[in-house]
Amino acid sequence: MNIQCGTAGWTDKTLIACKRFYPRGCSSAEARLRFYASLFPLVEVDSAYYGMPSATNSQLWAERTPAGFTFNFKAFRLFTGHQTSPDVLPKDIAMALGTPATTGKKNLYYRDLPAEIRDEMWRRYLEALEPLRQTQRLGAVLFQFAPWITSAPQDLAHVDECAARMAGYTMAVEFRNKSWLDESHAPSTLAFLRERQLAHVIVDAPPDVTNRVDTVWEVTHPQLSMVRLHGRNTETWNPGAGASAADRFNYDYSEAELGELAVSIRAIADRAAKTHVIFNNCFEDQGQRNALTLMGMLGSAVA
Template sequence: MGEIKVGTASWTDRTLLESGWYPASADTPEKRLGHYAEQFPLVEVDSTYYSPPAEQTAGLWAERTPPGFTFNIKAFSLLTGHPTKVSAIYKDLRPETDKKSVYPGDLDPAAYEQVWERFLAALQPLVDAGKLGALLFQFPPWFTIRRANKQYLLEVERRVRPLRAVYEFRHSSWFADGNRDETLEFLREHRLPYVCVDMPQGYKSSVPPLLVATADLSVVRFHGHSEKWTSKDIHEKFGYLYSEQELIEWAPKLKKLASESDQLHVLTNNCYRDYAQRNASQLIDLLS
């Protein structure tokens, strides 16, 4: 069986800090990260989706965690085709526009290349410390199955190499109408790690909870089953606490996936109060 690492998709969420999960003594960012790293071997950094990280920040993450700790980094929104606030882009690369948000095509090509270069360069301290796991590329709901988008998956792999990109889809077309085999065959052929998800079903953004290994690294993200999945309030969207029975049913499926991979990353993304931390701890117990 491959190595299994379990963690959460945040350690700084406001509602988590308010929940009492951290002891009173963990009253600084350094102490909170240290406490988190005592409980879990893995964390996903979601803040990098909203704004690219500074190299100094990545260096602090590396310094404040023990050997063997792993950071998965969520790709900056501009690199996955999401609308991106102009204010989040490096100041000297911002396009001259009255728009509040822009897309990759709104940037000068040279500026877009610089965004890629700087985003990856900022992660070097984690690379040097052996603490960078995977780069999560979560694509928008309009990123459908078509040739150009498949080619972009390959482009991402080339751009980040030798780092590892993992791919999460948010459009049902990748697995609907007989496309499942085509999608999985493409990912396996090019050794692109697929991000398996558990999420609400019945939406255009829904993909099935399909646990398959398409490369030596597998990733599973638990988004919960909130009835308010379409809410713009992120805490309503992800505010779902998995029951113990639900996780018991997941455990053998995760072990099977681990047996097909060299490494499995399991991340709870139901980030409201301490829901993600509680469920991740339960999964560690069930998988140990």
């Protein structure tokens, strides 16, 4: 079995502020990444969701990590159907689209972009990944689709377009709308992912909330299975205005919970060449501690 564990990011503000993960004096961007990569074989670049990644950063990350280290990237929010402020777009593209004063739109959606600008955004996104791809450090690109992206035909067509754009890359898909993986839709959704060789993301989240997909332990890509652990904090799952991701995913898995997860992870790990386990409970050092504990439980299964 080849199971790799890591966390969704390594520079979260609360992680740095708690001063429990990074050793004293480990304060530069380079030092933090090198230290993280000394403990884990995998990380998810969460910042690529909030803003377009850059080839410059990718090159630096390749130089600062050992051979065999893997970066998964979250797809930029515009591609996954989320509302996107013009402020986070490249300046020349934002200018070409016009200001909110001229367009009347505070936020943009993928459908708002002319075809030529969509093409350019995709080109730049993939260009930013290239240094990691060239050094064999690029893992999967994770598309965490917006909660309002349903299994309706027009949304299915959007997922299909993303798959076509990502041809030649490993694309992982995390749905957030229940319509994809409920009892009546799960078979067709999994078949859709298998036909396109898209990796289904198995989600662990609070069991007693309604605005989440069901946890379905299935593998749809021969090369990759993926598990993302969001914590089980029911009270903070639907945060109020101004709440951060750290607030929502503030949850410390118990050893008993991690032990149960380890059993399920082992069960799927022999159905794909690699299994990626990402802890997204990004509050202080919870994700890092939980990941290290799980790695110890999996023992020799971890590569």
